Amino acid sequence: xxxxxxxxxxDLLGQPEAAVPDTSKESEFLxxxxxxxxxxxxxxxxxxxxxxxxxxxxxxxxxxxxxxGTIFHQVYxxxxxxxxxxxxxxxxxxxxxxxxLFTKGHRPWPLTSKLIIVLILFGSLLPIFSLLLxxxxxxxxxxxxxxxxxxxxxxxxxxxxxxxxxxPLLTAVVVGGLISEDRQHGTSAIYFSRPVxxxxxxxxxYISAASILSLVIVISYCAYFAAGIILNNEGWAFLLDTxxxxxxxxxxxxxLVVTFTSIGLALSxxxxxxxxxxxxxxxxxxxxxxxxxxxxxxxxRDTMYLLSPYDNLAxxxxxxxxxxxxxxxxxxxxxxxLLVMNGVSLYVLISRVNSLEVTRE
Amino acid sequence: MTEDWIIQTNxxxxxxxxxxxxxxxxxxxxxxATGLLGPNGAGKSTLLKTMLGLIALTxxxxxxxxxxxxxxxxxxxxxxxxxxxxxxLTPDMPAIDQVRYSGELLGMNPFAATQRAHEVLEYxxxxxxxxxxxxxxxxxxxxxxxxxxALIHDPDLLICDEPSNGxxxxxxxxxxxxxxxxxxxxxRSIIMSSHLMDDVERICERMLMIHKGQxxxxxxxxxxxxxxxxxxxxxxxxASKLEQKLKDMGQSVRRTGRVMRITRIDDSTYGTIIEAAAxxxxxxxxxQDYEPSLEDLFIVIMDRLGYSVKSSSDLLEGATPAMxxxxxxxGRKVA
Numbered sequence: 001x002x003x004x005x006x007x008x009x010x011d012l013l014g015q016p017e018a019a020v021p022d023t024s025k026e027s028e029f030l031x032x033x034x035x036x037x038x039x040x041x042x043x044x045x046x047x048x049x050x051x052x053x054x055x056x057x058x059x060x061x062x063x064x065x066x067x068x069g070t071i072f073h074q075v076y077x078x079x080x081x082x083x084x085x086x087x088x089x090x091x092x093x094x095x096x097x098x099x100x101l102f103t104k105g106h107r108p109w110p111l112t113s114k115l116i117i118v119l120i121l122f123g124s125l126l127p128i129f130s131l132l133l134x135x136x137x138x139x140x141x142x143x144x145x146x147x148x149x150x151x152x153x154x155x156x157x158x159x160x161x162x163x164x165x166x167x168p169l170l171t172a173v174v175v176g177g178l179i180s181e182d183r184q185h186g187t188s189a190i191y192f193s194r195p196v197x198x199x200x201x202x203x204x205x206y207i208s209a210a211s212i213l214s215l216v217i218v219i220s221y222c223a224y225f226a227a228g229i230i231l232n233n234e235g236w237a238f239l240l241d242t243x244x245x246x247x248x249x250x251x252x253x254x255x256l257v258v259t260f261t262s263i264g265l266a267l268s269x270x271x272x273x274x275x276x277x278x279x280x281x282x283x284x285x286x287x288x289x290x291x292x293x294x295x296x297x298x299x300x301r302d303t304m305y306l307l308s309p310y311d312n313l314a315x316x317x318x319x320x321x322x323x324x325x326x327x328x329x330x331x332x333x334x335x336x337x338l339l340v341m342n343g344v345s346l347y348v349l350i351s352r353v354n355s356l357e358v359t360r361e
Numbered sequence: 362m363t364e365d366w367i368i369q370t371n372x373x374x375x376x377x378x379x380x381x382x383x384x385x386x387x388x389x390x391x392x393x394a395t396g397l398l399g400p401n402g403a404g405k406s407t408l409l410k411t412m413l414g415l416i417a418l419t420x421x422x423x424x425x426x427x428x429x430x431x432x433x434x435x436x437x438x439x440x441x442x443x444x445x446x447x448x449x450l451t452p453d454m455p456a457i458d459q460v461r462y463s464g465e466l467l468g469m470n471p472f473a474a475t476q477r478a479h480e481v482l483e484y485x486x487x488x489x490x491x492x493x494x495x496x497x498x499x500x501x502x503x504x505x506x507x508x509x510x511a512l513i514h515d516p517d518l519l520i521c522d523e524p525s526n527g528x529x530x531x532x533x534x535x536x537x538x539x540x541x542x543x544x545x546x547x548x549r550s551i552i553m554s555s556h557l558m559d560d561v562e563r564i565c566e567r568m569l570m571i572h573k574g575q576x577x578x579x580x581x582x583x584x585x586x587x588x589x590x591x592x593x594x595x596x597x598x599x600a601s602k603l604e605q606k607l608k609d610m611g612q613s614v615r616r617t618g619r620v621m622r623i624t625r626i627d628d629s630t631y632g633t634i635i636e637a638a639a640x641x642x643x644x645x646x647x648x649q650d651y652e653p654s655l656e657d658l659f660i661v662i663m664d665r666l667g668y669s670v671k672s673s674s675d676l677l678e679g680a681t682p683a684m685x686x687x688x689x690x691x692g693r694k695v696a
Binding site: 074075076077078079080081083084085086088089092093096104105106107108181185186187188189190191192193194195196197358 | 410413415434435436438439441443445447448449450451452453454455458461462463465466467468469470471473477480484486510513514515538539542543546547
């Protein structure tokens with residue numbers, strides 16, 4: 001071959017040019033195209049085996065003819081495996097939601113949600129850094145302010161800062177789309193056309209949300225308590241003194257997680273999309289508090305705080321940790337209201353999940 | 362119950378308040394491909410949900426793959442692959458993860474589900490696209506992903522709800538070919554609900570037609586087509602005269618322009634047609650035995666039920682027209 005000769009891939013492969021199929025119709029996947037795609041042309045283009053002399057035309061990879069072989073053979077392969085029992089299916093739902101926060105291949109959490117969760121986790125761990133600062137500087141005031149005591153442990157779970165800036169926002173981000181997005185995208189059909197019952201579906205969604213909230217709220221609470229012991233080099237006596245109200249705080253934290261998850265999931269089951277459930281959850285938490293606060297200012301009555309999930313939790317938490325209550329009504333009322341709120345939320349959640357369709361939404 | 366049947370129901374009744382969604386449904390579905398036909402609101406979705414063991418029946422019962430539909434819903438769904446008509450995929454997930462997750466929901470362990478997800482995505486033609494997020498997929502690719510989700514555990518029975526919905530001609534052909542292969546090559550059974558008679562005819566050997574919650578026809582399509590054999594004639598000049606004459610002579614005639622189809626009673630029907638043509642002085646340009654399509658079968662069945670329909674789209678895609686004869690539906694089951 002000399003430099004004047006035209007050169008194309010057909011010469012290289014020794015195949016007629018006319019046999020190259022029409023690729024003008026762009027198709028997105030093998031099934032649409034009806035073409036066979038071989039690796040031979042690409043290999044020639046990448047690792048040409050001639051001497052390289054006289055080649056003044058670039059080799060461009062092309063689709064080769066069907067004579068050259070076909071990669072796409074549609075062959076049905078049976079599967080002889082065994083399907084595992086119910087708990088494995090339920091575990092896969094939990095894993096799908098929780099692992100999605102950390103790795104790819106599971107529920108695709110939006111990046112903003114992940115960032116907010118990380119920021120809130122960091123914020124909830126700030127008291128540990130403050131405690132470290134207090135220990136290192138040995139300043140009495142800082143030790144009182146950040147040390148382990150009833151008020152600080154209560155404050156970590158039910159204090160105003162965390163319940164204004166952290167936990168409601170965390171819940172809104174986590175719970176917002178858990179069920180509503182299944183309704184929006186019709187993915188509930190994927191669950192219910194399989195041997196997943198509505199009870200399993202609801203329960204595993206609930207546990208998934210509660211687990212993620214617990215990862216931040218309960219774990220940071222325990223970490224704070226542990227840090228207090230380790231950094232101050234406390235002994236068994238301290239542990240015995242503080243264990244009772246630590247457990248009280250732990251129960252309060254679990255109650256907070258349960259209540260927020262119930263309300264959040266109920267709102268999520270009412271809607272399609274992520275925004276409305278998140279916004280309405282924040283509205284319920286903050287709105288009820290603001291309303292109760294305004295009524296207290298105007299009429300000097302604090303009974304309306306019974307309508308606020310946060311205040312009911314705070315009141316019950318104060319009782320469990322042995323703190324002086326800041327509310328005038330009995331703690332039993334708050335506890336009953338918490339039960340009612342959880343009951344109503346779960347009723348809404350269950351009835352709405354029952355309305356999720358398999359065949360049509 | 363005969364083991365040959367994959368689905369058998371016995372006087373299945375499902376009521377939603379006063380509304381009767383399924384009315385004494387007795388069906389017997391054999392292995393292979395079966396088409397499920399019926400107008401909107403006929404009860405197809407309710408029947409599919411019943412087959413999946415998802416709804417509580419008002420009365421009656423049945424078995425799917427040998428499992429009781431009232432008490433063994435989970436076992437049934439483990440052996441069924443369901444491909445919904447509507448969107449059921451998470452847009453932000455890659456196809457491979459979506460298919461794997463659908464396998465895990467069936468109880469497959471993650472490693473087996475991942476391996477199988479690769480296999481089925483290759484089978485449905487999405488090998489090179491399996492790592493793309495579903496939101497970037499065309500309708501055809503989404504349908505194929507749904508099919509892959511349904512096939513991941515190699516089900517004994519595949520239920521496809523409008524599998525070719527929204528597909529262009531090329532993707533539709535691929536989807537139908539794939540389903541056909543699942544039956545022929547894979548030896549699996551399919552129940553396919555579709556508005557498109559051509560699709561059902563191409564894939565299925567049997568059909569099941571329901572209307573107003575009742576089964577109005579079921580059996581092999583070829584057998585059902587043989588119910589009314591027709592002679593097709595192309596006439597020239599005076600088609601109306603000939604039509605009238607044939608009707609006067611006691612023949613059943615369907616006419617579209619200059620093409621007429623006369624129900625063949627026996628061999629003497631040919632002579633009767635020629636005699637009528639001679640008497641009315643109308644030319645018969647062509648006469649042949651008519652090979653009916655599923656569309657024709659549908660029209661005949663609807664005609665017997667008292668509906669005046671020109672094509673299946675009159676009933677399947679639009680509102681159900683008023684019956685000419687309300688009583689006609691009673692006791693008029695074709696098979």
